[in-house]
Amino acid sequence: MEVIKQASAIREIVQELRCSGKRIGFVPTMGALHEGHLSLLRASAQDNDITICSIFVNPTQFNNAEDYSLYPRTLAQDVELLKTVGCDYVFAPVAQDIYPQQSLLQFSFGPLEAVMEGEHRPGHFNGVATVVGKLFHLVQPHRAYFGQKDLQQVAIVKQLVLGLSFDVELVRYPTLREPDGLALSSRNKRLSPEQRQLAVSLYKALQLAKGLLPLKPVTSIKEAVAAYLQGIDQVQLEYFEIAHPDTLQPLAQAQGEPEVALCIAAFVGEVRLIDNILVNLNEAQIVA
């Protein structure tokens, strides 16, 4: 496995790989790798000839300077982990190489970015689209792997790929969780032991909502989720939505939809966490 720092170097490597007919799988990350990231890498190593992982804490997608500066950076440890999952190249550029000048590009994703993460983190998806576009140009993958954990991000990248005709197949991979249900996230590293225990309440709120889906209207389910989290110390709900799984638009009622996305964002202390589950409504009815 090689660690590549320069954009010009990864370009050259990729060009040679493509000329020799290799199929390239790509997993973009911001590092501080955990089993969730590694599951995407294992899938890529299985499906493709070559796997490239990028590690880049992208400044343009942070709408909060403190969140950017406190984001965990563990490159040496990440490189050791990547050696164990069939990764061939780690692309770990510095910001100056990716952004030689201030990025002024503006994307618009219409209604998709008006809700949830788009609404609560202004500029976030513009930064995501900018960096993913740049990385796709540099790495030129045949397939790119993204986690369902960031469901709205997958939808944004899908629109980016269609909108700019990138020749990339997107693969959405399920969310890996701790045994108690907490979704793995690099930000979990910032939780105190006590907050770590409380953080599982996001997953529990999603399960509560799933159980209520066949029984209650959307407004009552939202109230139940808000009331549940209000009772938990240090946890501050930012949003809970019942949304269409592809458009991510909030649904006024779930009945008649084959599948819905339950999406949540909350602060646990100072740490902002997100999670979601997809619920097949027929199954939910049987369970209920």
Ligand code: AMP
């Ligand atoms: P990040 O480093 O947070 O930008 O994440 C890099 C990729 O890993 C994104 O496509 C995420 O959706 C994905 N990812 C993050 N957490 C998980 C998880 N718990 N399970 C599966 N994939 C994840």
